[in-house]
Amino acid sequence: MDLDLRKLRYFVAVAEHRHFGRAAQALFIAQPVLSRQIRAFEQELGCPLLTRTTRSVELTPAGQQLYDEASRIAAVVDGALQRVQEAQRGEQRLVVAFSPGLHVSDAIRAFTASRPEVVIDVFPLRWWERDAPLRDGRAHVGYLRRPFDDSGLRTVPIGHETKVACLPVTHPLAGRRTLTSSDLGGEPVLDGRTRRVTSLEEKFELIASGQGIALVPVSIANSYSRPDLVYLTVTDALPVETCLTVPESNCPGLAPDFLDVATATLRRRTGGSSATPMPRPSS
Secondary structure, three states, rough: OOOOOHHHHHHHHHHHHHHHHHHHHOOOOHHHHHHHHHHHHHHHHHOOOOEEOOOOEEEOOHHHHHHHHHHHHHHHHHHHHHHHHHHHHHEEEEEEEEEEOOOHHHHHHHHHHOOOOOOOEEEEEEEEOOOOOHHHHHEEEEEEEEOOOOOEEEEEEEEEOOEEEEEEOOOOOOOOEEOHHHHHHHEOOOOOOOOOOHHHHHHHHHHHHHOOOOEEEEHHHOOOOOOOOOEEEEEEOOOEEEEEEEOOOOOOOOOOOOOHHHHHHHHHHHOOEEEEOOOOOOE
């Protein structure tokens, strides 16, 4: 079955607005046309995507799954079209993805100094994406934390980061200077296995409101300091390895060149060792 990208974009508009009328306005089409297109899309897929009532539009389980996939699908298609146009114009572009809290600006500056003709785009990764943009073509180079799937990737370790516990300031352990893993036994930990959240901001809001705790790399803690959270070193937590990685195939020749420059630059910056933990904010 061929995927109709136009109908997919129509579906995404309805899913985001949860209203056929507002989605039709955003798409600049008539509402009856949009309704017919969505019904046809459901028939082509062989499953209902939306539950319609007189007052609301909700996603079915299949619809939620498609909505989760849709932004990636659209990004892959848009990226492919952009690369075709760039090839026609003779342009060279490299997309560098990076995990939250990691900074690749030093490496980009070093590469640009030797290859000023190359346009560099940055791609901030959502916390759950890991290596996916390298595999679907949205990015050419990744600055990532483990764990991720190494298969089909050329990966170069750069350094290590310590992990800290993120707690609300009202937590009974918030006044401690350091913690051990046993101190956190029985605490509700917010991660991908226990609760799906769409952003770090959402995760930190849940923590601040007392919904759980999280173990986060210290660079994320440094990037998300706020008065209603504290970050405490967990003395026996295993460090997290940081890596630069590129696909072994289907990547532009610029990617391995960037990898060589970035590896040397980031190793000089980090010394190949653990990042320095941030001090605990005063409560």
